[in-house]
Amino acid sequence: MGGALSYINPLTVSGVCDFIILGDGMEVMDHVIESLRAYEGGCGRNELWRRLSENPCILVPPVDIKDGKLVRDLKIGRSLDLNGPYPVHSAWMTERGAFGRTLLLELQRGCARSCSYCTLPQCFGKMRWRKFEVIEEALEKITARFDVPQAGLVTPEAGDYPFLPQLVDRLIEKKIGVSFASLRLDRLSEQMITALAGSGRHSITVAPETGGEALRFGCGKKFTDDLILEKLAMAKNLGIDRVKLYFMIGLPGESEEDVAAMTGLCRRIIAETGQSLTLSINPFIPKPGTPWKDEIFCGKHTIRQKYEKIKKDMRTIVKKTPQLRLTGIKEAETEFNLAWYGYNESRKLAEYIESGITKLPESDRERTRTELGRFM
Numbered sequence: 400m401g402g403a404l405s406y407i408n409p410l411t412v413s414g415v416c417d418f419i420i421l422g423d424g425m426e427v428m429d430h431v432i433e434s435l436r437a438y439e440g441g442c443g444r445n446e447l448w449r450r451l452s453e454n455p456c457i458l459v460p461p462v463d464i465k466d467g468k469l470v471r472d473l474k475i476g477r478s479l480d481l482n483g484p485y486p487v488h489s490a491w492m493t494e495r496g497a498f499g500r501t502l503l504l505e506l507q508r509g510c511a512r513s514c515s516y517c518t519l520p521q522c523f524g525k526m527r528w529r530k531f532e533v534i535e536e537a538l539e540k541i542t543a544r545f546d547v548p549q550a551g552l553v554t555p556e557a558g559d560y561p562f563l564p565q566l567v568d569r570l571i572e573k574k575i576g577v578s579f580a581s582l583r584l585d586r587l588s589e590q591m592i593t594a595l596a597g598s599g600r601h602s603i604t605v606a607p608e609t610g611g612e613a614l615r616f617g618c619g620k621k622f623t624d625d626l627i628l629e630k631l632a633m634a635k636n637l638g639i640d641r642v643k644l645y646f647m648i649g650l651p652g653e654s655e656e657d658v659a660a661m662t663g664l665c666r667r668i669i670a671e672t673g674q675s676l677t678l679s680i681n682p683f684i685p686k687p688g689t690p691w692k693d694e695i696f697c698g699k700h701t702i703r704q705k706y707e708k709i710k711k712d713m714r715t716i717v718k719k720t721p722q723l724r725l726t727g728i729k730e731a732e733t734e735f736n737l738a739w740y741g742y743n744e745s746r747k748l749a750e751y752i753e754s755g756i757t758k759l760p761e762s763d764r765e766r767t768r769t770e771l772g773r774f775m
């Protein structure tokens with residue numbers, strides 16, 4: 400196993416994996432392949448585990464965890480040189496895939512900002528980006544062989560990628576549609592919106608996170624209501640008439656006014672731009688590897704109360720009442736629990752599933768925090 404979770408809390412799945420590649424996987428791939436070849440050649444499972452555990456960037460639970468505790472210091476790969484000889488884009492473009500015929504281009508890893516709830520800055524290493532020439536070369540090669548109708552730009556924040564203007568120009572020139580994995584409001588440019596609209600899109604997704612400006616700034620999203628209005632009005636003028644807004648509730652220090660301000664902000668957007676709004680509202684989950692990791696998860700009672708207030712407030716917007724998508728309370732509790740699973744809970748969950756018990760073991764945040772301290 401590998402991927403995003405391995406940067407944040409690999410222990411969540413440690414009870415069910417033979418091995419977990421920690422962080423940027425490409426550097427250890429040769430070692431993994433050699434070990435698996437030896438296993439295929441008949442060296443046996445214990446020897447496979449032993450070989451894999453020679454590498455500090457591979458967690459091998461059967462070897463590295465004794466009595467529920469890590470017995471080896473491990474390292475999460477966070478410094479891969481993206482301009483090295485590694486894949487730049489997705490390997491598959493097919494209607495049968497999750498992204499259809501969109502070619503995913505990875506531009507950047509890590510983030511130079513420091514939003515208090517976000518795992519990116521601490522867990523994924525310092526901001527690294529691919530040179531424009533590297534992306535361009537990969538694009539030339541693939542478009543020479545295949546029809547690429549759409550490119551999905553994979554970055555923590557597209558507007559922070561330093562070569563975005565050149566890249567978007569090149570994609571437009573090649574008549575390739577563009578979509579962005581993430582759009583930070585304060586970095587939205589006319590060029591980005593024009594590229595989206597030119598690809599046939601009429602909606603964008605942005606994340607004010609909360610209604611209150613001071614709390615929003617405290618989260619790391621340092622933009623005012625006026626700036627949000629300015630950017631959305633620009634988007635409207637360029638053909639974007641639907642907006643999905645991400646908000647969180649239960650943020651540390653959140654007041655009733657902050658929750659009420661969400662409705663005020665939506666009211667202003669609708670009045671000043673005429674856009675239709677869909678709100679995705681999610682309870683704040685304190686995650687490992689974030690400045691707010693020790694903060695309180697507000698729990699079901701508070702979530703329910705806040706949801707009720709938001710629903711009531713939003714109904715007062717009579718014209719173009721925003722549509723609400725509220726994350727399920729159970730789902731939020733599950734997310735919080737899983738975020739802090741250690742080996743013991745992971746094992747217990749596997750046992751429950753095997754014996755048909757539909758119950759989630761409680762996480763032990765204190766203990767998992769200590770264990771995660773052994774990953775460099």
Ligand code: SF4
Pocket residue numbers: 510511512513514517518519520555556583619
């Ligand atoms: S929320 Fe976005 S801008 Fe903030 S740290 Fe995370 S990736 Fe960076």
